[in-house]
Amino acid sequence: MKKIILTGGGTAGHVTPNLALIPSLKERGYEIRYIGSYNGIERKLIEGAGIEYNGISSGKLRRYFDLKNLSDPFRVLKGYTEALRLIKKFRPDVVFSKGGFVAVPVVLAARHYKIPSIIHESDMTPGLANKICIPSAVKVCCNFPETLAYLPPQKAVLTGSPIRRELLEGDRLTGLNYAKLSASRPILLVIGGSLGSVTVNNAVRKLLPTLLDTFQIIHICGKGNLDENLIGQNGYVQYEYVDAPLRHLFAAADLIISRAGANSICEILALRKPNILIPLSAAASRGDQILNARSFEKQGFSKVLEEEQISNDNLLHAIQDTFQNRQQYISAMEQSTLNDAVSTIIDLISSFAET
Numbered sequence: 001m002k003k004i005i006l007t008g009g010g011t012a013g014h015v016t017p018n019l020a021l022i023p024s025l026k027e028r029g030y031e032i033r034y035i036g037s038y039n040g041i042e043r044k045l046i047e048g049a050g051i052e053y054n055g056i057s058s059g060k061l062r063r064y065f066d067l068k069n070l071s072d073p074f075r076v077l078k079g080y081t082e083a084l085r086l087i088k089k090f091r092p093d094v095v096f097s098k099g100g101f102v103a104v105p106v107v108l109a110a111r112h113y114k115i116p117s118i119i120h121e122s123d124m125t126p127g128l129a130n131k132i133c134i135p136s137a138v139k140v141c142c143n144f145p146e147t148l149a150y151l152p153p154q155k156a157v158l159t160g161s162p163i164r165r166e167l168l169e170g171d172r173l174t175g176l177n178y179a180k181l182s183a184s185r186p187i188l189l190v191i192g193g194s195l196g197s198v199t200v201n202n203a204v205r206k207l208l209p210t211l212l213d214t215f216q217i218i219h220i221c222g223k224g225n226l227d228e229n230l231i232g233q234n235g236y237v238q239y240e241y242v243d244a245p246l247r248h249l250f251a252a253a254d255l256i257i258s259r260a261g262a263n264s265i266c267e268i269l270a271l272r273k274p275n276i277l278i279p280l281s282a283a284a285s286r287g288d289q290i291l292n293a294r295s296f297e298k299q300g301f302s303k304v305l306e307e308e309q310i311s312n313d314n315l316l317h318a319i320q321d322t323f324q325n326r327q328q329y330i331s332a333m334e335q336s337t338l339n340d341a342v343s344t345i346i347d348l349i350s351s352f353a354e355t
Contacts, residue, residue, distance in 0.1 A: 087113055094353040
C-alpha cells in the first residue's frame with residue numbers, strides 16, 4: 001500500500017483542497033496521514049473526515065516587525081524536528097502540501113529523507129510559505145495561467161484547484177426548500193467568505209428593495225453579521241454560516257456575489273455559475289484577491305467590482321449586466337480546461353509515489 005502525508009493549515013483554504021483529494025486517494029488504496037498545527041482549523045476538518053492527524057509546532061514568518069518574530073523561528077525549528085520524527089515513523093512515498101506556514105517544516109523534512117513533495121499554490125503569486133518550499137518540491141501546482149511566470153518552468157503544472165466531490169452534487173430543489181424560497185424567481189447567492197464581509201453585506205442590504213423586485217436572495221453573511229431587522233423579509237434569507245447544505249444552495253443559485261479567494265472562485269468555476277467578484281482591497285490583504293479576480297475577468301469567467309468602486313448604482317449595474325449576459329459567462333467557464341483538478345493532481349501524485 002502506498003503512503004501519503006497531506007499537510008497545510010492556518011485557514012480553511014489550506015485544508016479544503018486536501019479534503020477534496022482524500023476520496024480519490026482512498027479509492028487508489030493510499031494510506032493517508034495528515035500533519036497540521038496543534039489546534040488549527042485543519043485539525044477539526046481532517047479528523048472529521050476520519051483521517052489520522054498529527055499536530056506539530058507552527059510559527060509564522062512575517063515580513064513586518066512583530067515581537068513574535070523573535071520567538072516564532074524557534075517554533076518552526078521545533079516543528080521541523082517533530083516533522084522529521086513523524087516522517088521517519090510513517091515513511092510516506094510522497095507528500096502533498098496545500099501551503100500555510102505549518103507545511104514548511106513538513107516539506108523541508110521530506111526533502112531531508114529524499115521523499116518527493118508536491119505543493120499547490122492557490123493564488124496568482126506564491127505566498128511566503130510556498131516560496132520557501134518551492135526549492136524542496138518536485139512539482140508546483142497552480143490555479144492561474146499567470147502564475148506559471150512566477151514558478152520554475154520544470155516544476156510548474158497548471159492544474160486548477162481540487163474541488164470537493166460533494167459540492168458538485170447539489171440539488172436545486174433541495175436548496176430552494178432549505179431556504180424556503182420559490183422556483184418562480186431567480187436566486188442571487190451572496191457569500192462574504194468564512195468570516196463574512198461587512199462591506200459586501202452592507203452594499204447588498206442597501207439595495208434590497210430594488211433587488212427583491214427581480215431576485216430572491218440567499219445571503220451568507222458571516223458570524224455575528226445577521227441583521228435582525230431583516231429576519232422574515234419576504235424573498236430574503238440570511239445565514240451566518242452554511243456547511244453541508246451549501247452544495248444545494250449553490251445548485252439553486254442563478255447568480256453569485258463573492259469575495260475572490262482562490263478556492264472559492266475555483267468552486268464557482270467548477271459549478272459554472274455566473275458571478276460578480278468583489279476582491280478584498282490591497283489595504284486589507286497582500287492584493288492576491290485582486291489578482292485572482294482580474295485573471296478570472298480576463299478569461300471571461302467573472303465580472304469584477306473592486307471594493308473602492310462599490311456604490312448603489314455600480315453594484316446594481318453589475319448585477320443587472322451579469323445576469324442579463326449570464327450565458328456568456330457560463331459558456332466561457334464550460335470551455336475551461338481546469339475543471340478536473342482532482343484527477344490531474346492524483347495522477348501527478350501517483351507518478352512520484354510509484355517511482
